[in-house]
Amino acid sequence: MSMLGRTAQNLFWLSRYVERAENMARLLEVGYRMSLTSRREGAVSEHLVSMMQAAEVDEAFASKGKPADVDNVAHFMMFDPTNPSSVYSCLLAARTNARSVRTAITIDMWQSINGAWLEFSQIKPRDVRGAKLLGLLEWVKHLSHQFRGALLGTILRDAGFAFLQAGNFIERADNTARILDMKYYVLLPRVTLVGGDLDIQQWTLILRAASAHRAYRHVYHDRFKAQNIADFLILRPEMPRSLAFCAQHVKQNVEALAQFYGREEASCEAVRQLCAMVENTSMETVFSHGLHEFLTEFMARNYHVSNSLAESYNFY
Amino acid sequence: MADKTPFDEMYNADGSVREPYRALAEWLAEQPDKALTLMQSDAEAIFRRLGITFAVYGSEEGTEKVIPFDVIPRIISAAEWRRLSKGIDQRVRALNAFLHDIYHRQEILKAGRIPEKLILQNAAFAPEMMGLDPAKGVYAHIIGVDIVRVGPDDFYVLEDNLRTPSGVSYMLEDREAMMMLAPDLFQRTKVAPVENYPENLRRTLESVAPEGSGSSPNIVVLTPGIYNSAYFEHSFLADQMGATLCEGPDLFVDGGKVYMRTTTGPERVHVIYRRIDDDYLDPLTFRPDSMLGVPGLFNAYRAGNVTLVNAPGTGIADDKAVYTYVPEIIEFYLGEKALLQNVPTYNCTDDEQRNWVLENIADLVVKEVHGSGGYGMMVGPTATKAQHQEFRRKIEARPDNYIVQPTLALSTCPTFVNAGIAPRHVDLRPYVLVGDEVRITPGGLTRVALKKGSLVVNSSQGGGTKDTWVLED
Numbered sequence: 001m002s003m004l005g006r007t008a009q010n011l012f013w014l015s016r017y018v019e020r021a022e023n024m025a026r027l028l029e030v031g032y033r034m035s036l037t038s039r040r041e042g043a044v045s046e047h048l049v050s051m052m053q054a055a056e057v058d059e060a061f062a063s064k065g066k067p068a069d070v071d072n073v074a075h076f077m078m079f080d081p082t083n084p085s086s087v088y089s090c091l092l093a094a095r096t097n098a099r100s101v102r103t104a105i106t107i108d109m110w111q112s113i114n115g116a117w118l119e120f121s122q123i124k125p126r127d128v129r130g131a132k133l134l135g136l137l138e139w140v141k142h143l144s145h146q147f148r149g150a151l152l153g154t155i156l157r158d159a160g161f162a163f164l165q166a167g168n169f170i171e172r173a174d175n176t177a178r179i180l181d182m183k184y185y186v187l188l189p190r191v192t193l194v195g196g197d198l199d200i201q202q203w204t205l206i207l208r209a210a211s212a213h214r215a216y217r218h219v220y221h222d223r224f225k226a227q228n229i230a231d232f233l234i235l236r237p238e239m240p241r242s243l244a245f246c247a248q249h250v251k252q253n254v255e256a257l258a259q260f261y262g263r264e265e266a267s268c269e270a271v272r273q274l275c276a277m278v279e280n281t282s283m284e285t286v287f288s289h290g291l292h293e294f295l296t297e298f299m300a301r302n303y304h305v306s307n308s309l310a311e312s313y314n315f316y
Numbered sequence: 317m318a319d320k321t322p323f324d325e326m327y328n329a330d331g332s333v334r335e336p337y338r339a340l341a342e343w344l345a346e347q348p349d350k351a352l353t354l355m356q357s358d359a360e361a362i363f364r365r366l367g368i369t370f371a372v373y374g375s376e377e378g379t380e381k382v383i384p385f386d387v388i389p390r391i392i393s394a395a396e397w398r399r400l401s402k403g404i405d406q407r408v409r410a411l412n413a414f415l416h417d418i419y420h421r422q423e424i425l426k427a428g429r430i431p432e433k434l435i436l437q438n439a440a441f442a443p444e445m446m447g448l449d450p451a452k453g454v455y456a457h458i459i460g461v462d463i464v465r466v467g468p469d470d471f472y473v474l475e476d477n478l479r480t481p482s483g484v485s486y487m488l489e490d491r492e493a494m495m496m497l498a499p500d501l502f503q504r505t506k507v508a509p510v511e512n513y514p515e516n517l518r519r520t521l522e523s524v525a526p527e528g529s530g531s532s533p534n535i536v537v538l539t540p541g542i543y544n545s546a547y548f549e550h551s552f553l554a555d556q557m558g559a560t561l562c563e564g565p566d567l568f569v570d571g572g573k574v575y576m577r578t579t580t581g582p583e584r585v586h587v588i589y590r591r592i593d594d595d596y597l598d599p600l601t602f603r604p605d606s607m608l609g610v611p612g613l614f615n616a617y618r619a620g621n622v623t624l625v626n627a628p629g630t631g632i633a634d635d636k637a638v639y640t641y642v643p644e645i646i647e648f649y650l651g652e653k654a655l656l657q658n659v660p661t662y663n664c665t666d667d668e669q670r671n672w673v674l675e676n677i678a679d680l681v682v683k684e685v686h687g688s689g690g691y692g693m694m695v696g697p698t699a700t701k702a703q704h705q706e707f708r709r710k711i712e713a714r715p716d717n718y719i720v721q722p723t724l725a726l727s728t729c730p731t732f733v734n735a736g737i738a739p740r741h742v743d744l745r746p747y748v749l750v751g752d753e754v755r756i757t758p759g760g761l762t763r764v765a766l767k768k769g770s771l772v773v774n775s776s777q778g779g780g781t782k783d784t785w786v787l788e789d
Contacts, residue, residue, distance in 0.1 A: 001558065001560065002560070002576075002578040002579070002580065003578055004562065004576060004577060004579075005566075005578060005579055006563070006565075008579045099547070099551075100541075102548075102551035102552075103551050103555040103560075103561050110366075111365050111366065118364065261579065261580055313579040313580075314577055316565070
């Protein structure tokens with residue numbers, strides 16, 4: 001049965017929003033942990049603000065005119081319906097997309113997203129503080145895992161699957177690139193061999209935000225080092241949140257679509273351009289072109305893949 | 317009729333159990349304490365998780381409710397069903413013949429059997445349909461006939477829903493839930509299946525595809541979108557019969573043919589099971605402000621390039637004012653006596669009848685001619701004096717806008733409510749498909765008024781549903 005362009009679009013955004021909800025929870029968790037361990041005056045709100053910068057919601061928050069303390073930021077990132085990237089907004093958007101494509105997703109996928117929304121919408125924001133906040137963040141991640149599990153375990157491997165997966169990995173690539181860009185300066189090669197306490201704290205933040213602080217040890221058997229961290233999150237093909245991994249998976253799915261429809265589309269070229277940035281290269285090359293410039297270019301190309309998919313497959 | 321103790325479908329007046337309910341009664345007696353309470357909460361969880369919800373108009377935006385499901389099934393014997401289904405079959409054939417006539421030669425008007433004014437000046441009459449020949453001559457393909465019972469052998473048709481009747485997904489999901497909740501009960505009795513409804517729906521729709529659509533015509537379900545109160549049903553039916561669920565903007569007309577916008581470009585559409593009202597179908601033909609429809613759709617339909625299910629203009633046959641003529645209609649087209657009775661209906665434009673109605677309003681049911689969903693209606697015996705007065709005024713102001721019927725003592729069925737098992741009033745909506753043949757699903761949707769004594773079964777007014785069993789011999 002042929003698929004409506006709108007259906008393809010809804011599938012693509014459904015998994016983008018679930019992934020985004022997870023990433024928002026991860027970022028907030030990092031911000032919250034940092035705020036617990038900060039000793040310096042003003043450091044708490046600095047961490048929280050840079051975390052919001054990574055999520056590109058700092059300006060929206062600032063416009064509220066509220067101090068950037070843990071409670072205000074947590075509420076803004078979790079529950080604020082005027083924040084289009086809040087967990088609330090992401091889950092609502094995911095569910096709305098899922099509802100529009102009820103017939104194109106499996107009952108398990110629907111139940112997972114619908115059940116999550118029903119549960120989440122029962123929560124009273126003012127009850128969520130401290131340990132409860134961490135518990136809820138855990139729950140959001142869990143929901144994303146559950147949705148992904150339902151998806152991988154039940155859906156037909158046809159075009160719909162490729163749209164879902166492409167959306168998932170484009171969103172994740174964007175998120176990892178943002179986290180890196182937020183703190184790119186602490187990852188730049190330095191003359192000094194050992195980072196100070198402050199840097200270590202920042203590096204931990206970056207790794208945690210990508211759920212990568214434990215995996216790092218498995219791969220590098222080493223102390224936290226700027227060069228390794230950048231390598232891990234950018235070029236490592238085995239790291240499931242690295243730019244290389246995400247780009248590879250975006251490519252797989254974009255090519256699967258071309259194959260499924262028997263037609264090479266503009267999106268294929270766009271995804272090759274994306275992959276070219278993280279394949280057959282080294283961190284030395286990346287650094288020599290400038291890390292920030294590299295990340296900016298990567299995000300632009302990733303964005304272009306998303307747009308070209310919309311164009312190639314008649315999203316509207 | 318109002319003062320009689322209502323007929324109970326499970327228990328005779330002497331407390332003995334009626335035959336069709338015997339296995340159920342035994343099963344109920346065996347259930348440990350709290351078993352039904354548990355089943356009830358399991359059922360609610362099942363429905364909510366599956367997303368079987370409906371939006372209530374007028375309540376807070378985006379609120380979705382689960383229609384209460386009662387765990388005690390309603391049971392109809394094989395013999396009772398044979399009678400009912402014969403009557404239904406007769407009725408839908410006559411109504412389709414009536415629609416064909418009204419939109420062609422209008423013989424029934426010429427013969428003076430129905431007043432011309434009642435049809436031609438009726439808001440539900442669609443002049444656009446004049447002379448148009450729908451595939452296989454079928455106008456109303458999907459019909460829900462509302463039936464009430466007042467005695468062992470007394471069934472009345474309350475109304476014929478020939479536009480876009482809803483609720484069939486509840487019939488299917490209620491059965492699904494019931495089988496999950498009480499599989500052992502099904503082992504004890506032989507219940508006619510309802511599960512082939514989606515397959516029959518597909519066959520019906522295929523059978524009315526335009527000539528030259530090929531062996532597997534492209535069928536779509538057209539929905540107003542996710543905020544419509546029946547969206548769940550639209551997606552459910554599309555899913556169950558393997559059709560694409562479309563919204564207006566997903567379709568377009570080019571060169572008199574309808575296409576849907578797919579990932580690979582336009583694809584021809586042959587049959588549209590539309591769940592949007594006539595008025596919104598096509599802004600070029602009907603309401604110009606409609607955002608839900610497809611511009612040019614009606615011309616494509618008129619050209620015979622696409623089939624609309626149901627046809628526009630079917631509302632003229634289920635109009636509450638035309639309803640009173642259905643026995644007449646059956647006789648006129650089929651030459652047969654109506655097998656199912658109509659509820660006696662008073663015509664308020666007649667002075668004598670109106671005066672009688674105004675005097676006796678406390679015992680009567682008043683319905684707005686174009687109302688639905690239980691809105692715009694008054695049930696005399698349960699209404700207040702102020703409401704009686706209000707409706708007297710309304711009838712006097714616009715006598716043609718209301719029909720009035722005696723309050724029927726709707727039959728009751730044992731229902732699980734807070735106080736335990738208690739009788740509650742029910743009605744029945746069997747679903748009928750008309751295409752190359754008439755297909756009636758055994759049973760249908762039983763709606764139950766959960767409030768004690770209430771006769772209003774609509775889900776928007778606190779009604780629930782029951783799984784409906786037709787026993788096999």
